[in-house]
Amino acid sequence: MSDDEQYIDPQENNVEVSEDESVVISDPRGLALPDDVLPDTLFILPVSSRPFFPAQVQPVMVDAEQWEDTLERIAEHPQAVVGLVYADKKTKDTPSVDEFRSIGCVARVHKAEKQNDKLTFLAQGVKRFEVVEWLSEEAPYLARVRYITDVKSNDDESKAYSIAILDAIKQLIRLNPLFSEDLRQYLGRFSFNESGLLADFAASITSADAEELYDVLATIPVQARMHLALTLLRKELEIARLQNEISAEVNDKIGKHQRDFFLKEQLKIIQKELGISKDDRTSDVETFQERLDGKTLPKAVSEKIQEELHKLSILETGSPEYGVTRNYLDWATSLPWGVHSEDNLDIKLAREVLESHHAGLSDIKDRIVEFLALGAHRGEMGGSILLLVGPPGVGKTSIGKSIAESLNRKFYRFSLGGMRDEAEIKGHRRTYIGALPGKFVQALKDVEVENPVIMLDEIDKIGSSFQGDPASSLLEALDPEQNVEFLDHYLDMRIDLSKALFICTANQLDTIPAPLLDRMDVIRLSGYIGDEKLAIVKQHLWPKLLKKNKLLKKQLNITDAALRHIIEHYAREAGVRGLDKLLQKILRKSVVELMTGEKEHINVGVKDVETLLGMPYFRPEKTLQGVGVVTGLAWTSMGGATLPIEANKVHDLTRGLKLTGKLGDVMKESAEIAYSYVFSHTKSYQKAPEFFDKSLVHLHVPEGATPKDGPSAGISMATALLSLAKGEPVRRGLAMTGELTLTGQVLAVGGIREKIIAAKRSKISEVILPEPNRRDFEELPESVKEGMTVHFAERFADVEKVVFNRSNNHLH
Secondary structure: OOOOOEOOOHHHHOEEEOOOOEEEEEOOOOOEOHHHOEEOEEEEEEEOOOOOOOOOEEEEEEEHHHHHHHHHHHHHOOOOEEEEEEEOOOOOOOOOHHHEEEEEEEEEEEEEEEEOOEEEEEEEEEEEEEEEEEEEOOOOEEEEEEEEEOOOOOOHHHHHHHHHHHHHHHHHHHHOHHHHHHHHHHHHOOOOOOHHHHHHHHHHOOOOOHHHHHHHHHOOOHHHHHHHHHHHHHHHHHHHHHHHHHHHHHHHHHHHHHHHHHHHHHHHHHHHHHOOOOOHHHHHHHHHHHHOOOOOOOHHHHHHHHHHHHHHHHOOOOOHHHHHHHHHHHHHHHOOOOOOOOOOOOHHHHHHHHHHHOOOOHHHHHHHHHHHHHHHHHOOOOOOEEEEEOOOOOOHHHHHHHHHHHHOOOEEEEEOOOOOOOHHHHOOOOOOOOOOOOHHHHHHHHHOOOOOEEEEEOHHHOOOEOOEOHHHHHHHHHOOOOHHHEEOOOOOOEEOOOOOEEEEEEOOOOOOOHHHHOOOEEEEOOOOOHHHHHHHHHHHHHHHHHHHOOOOOOOEEEOHHHHHHHHHHOOOOOOOHHHHHHHHHHHHHHHHHHHOOOOOOEEEOHHHHHHHHOOOOOOOOOOOOOEOEEEEEEEEOOEEEEEEEEEEEEEOOOOEEEEEOOEOHHHHHHHHHHHHHHHHOOHHHOOOOHHHHHOEEEEEOOOOOOOEOOOOEHHHHHHHHHHHHHOOEOOOOEEEOEEEOOOOEEEOOOOHHHHHHHHHHOOOOEEEEEHHHHHHHHOOOHHHHOOOEEEEEOEHHHHHHHHHHOOOOOEO
8 A cells, every 4th residue: 555545443443333333533533523433344336437426416317126125225224325335237137246447436325216126225435345255246246345535735846736636627617517516616625635526526526447546546646646637627627628619610610500501591671671681582583584695586485485475483492383484494594505615627737636646547637637628618617427437446535636626626425325215315304303314405505606516425325125115216316407497305495406417426337227327428447557556656546655654655665576566466456445454454563663672774575575475376377278278358336357157077978068156047048049159050160069969068167165156258158158069279378268158249248448457467468358348459549559469350251260279360
């Protein structure tokens, strides 16, 4: 025990032991003080929220069922005291004696009342005690205790602590008046000789946690206890100050809002009295009228809007019709009636913009410049619908943006992919909840001019459902003969869309409705060859990536040889989107090395590509060779591709044709036509007809998991069958495309540019094309035709001569 702790000693403190084993501390003058006559055995009640202090007076609530009998016995005792000990209950069960703390507070019990299943009594803290021995370790708990009395001190340090605590308590009263009445009562009976009680009271009024409060209760030296209590008070003062600042700020805001509200209401009344007030309705009408200033409205539109404005002026602001009419006028007056942006008609500038944004595609740029020149000549660009068709990643959307920039027009883009509701094109009736105008009205509102460039992306992926057919709804909007008076269902007014330039994009034409396709000016983007991809990377993709990621060329450089290696072995798709992703991967991995300090600058060469990107996706293609093996050329929505075809004899037991390779109906028909043609003309091609009489022939197109269809493999299949019948292989490095008839005519096919590019990618320099496709080949850019030997065939006999006799007939 410390010096300040004092135990009850009968010889030194005039202690007597009464018959009921109570300890009586007598006054030196022979009188026993009532507060000092306390029993040495106490019933113990657990308090779980926070410790109880000697200077504290507070209600305590306990379970009536468990403690009612015990409290009755306590109340019958002359002193009516109970021990309150802090026990941190981790469960709802009654705590064990191990969970009780050693130091507690004895308290007198006053005014015990029972309410429902709870007993409430007023506890008045009297003195500290220490549990010496547990006489009952289960509820009701009983323990032998030893009381601890504070040593009264009048030294200057204790007085200073007392003054500091009192000052902090007074400040707390001013900041938080919640306990002001209790504080004033205590301060009224405070004595400087009871410094320990002052410390206990100061700690009890704080909101500190239970462990901090128990530290104060368990600290017996008075000055040390006063120091702890003063620390808790300072924390409480800081919390109270912060709370007051927050409250003041909130009250400030609320007060300002209330003040503004009252002033506005007063202003409305004053304006009304003076006859100059404007209600919400009048304000709305004036706003809509102001929007129409400077706009040229058609007569019918002007009359309709004025009619709606009149209706708005007489409707009650709270009625549902008012909200519908207001929304309608909001849209109708926001449209750019008669407002146009000035077109840039400088054709040279337009070409410069296209050249700066795109490498390659020279034929496409020429086609666009021709279109712009024609519009410049007649003074307006409207009246046409451009359809850009090509595989993904070839730059269809970015070309649309370039056209808008070259014309100095506003640009608006929306995607039609997956659109199934025609109301998104022509709007909803305004009587429906949440009704909106169609996309074209929304576009005009956003761009604020009547002559923007509107791009309709993915027009080949538009759908239809029970909600209508959006593709059919596009006819009225896009057709130059009809869109002068386009009718939106929401506005129910005629809108002139003829000044807008529409640019659509698609990957293929098959799914676009014929009436819609008939109104479009189709421009095909077939994809890029290796040299064009290299130019695109060097001029656009790589500089753009470096700028976006804030890198300098001297920090990260990639050689032309490495780029060619990536293009040939990793990114053979028609577009450049996949190539862009590979470059991003290289950049990410390189930045890791730069940031970790492994290297200060990186130069990516051919040898580094496999380290950064892994093994090549494409190995050098080995063109299939042998008897009955032919390389065809095919077109897909992803661009051109080589299509190897194999024919083999299964057995001589029966004749017939077996087809595999996941072929579509058209290719199955082509195979049957080729088989019939070769079967019937075997004799003319120097082979006995009995080969097909006795043979089961199997025709297979490899990559059987990939669906294949389309009219372009007829002569390829016939050549494979003829090679099998003749027993002669097809010339190496030769590919072909064309459809065959039963009479041996070679018919034209589509996608010539894509197929030629696919052949060049596969290192094939000699192709056979149908004679009707000569014009398509002649129109190809020189860069595509360069290095290609092309044979044009009118009949299959021409094909046979080229394939087997090495004839130079029909050589281009």
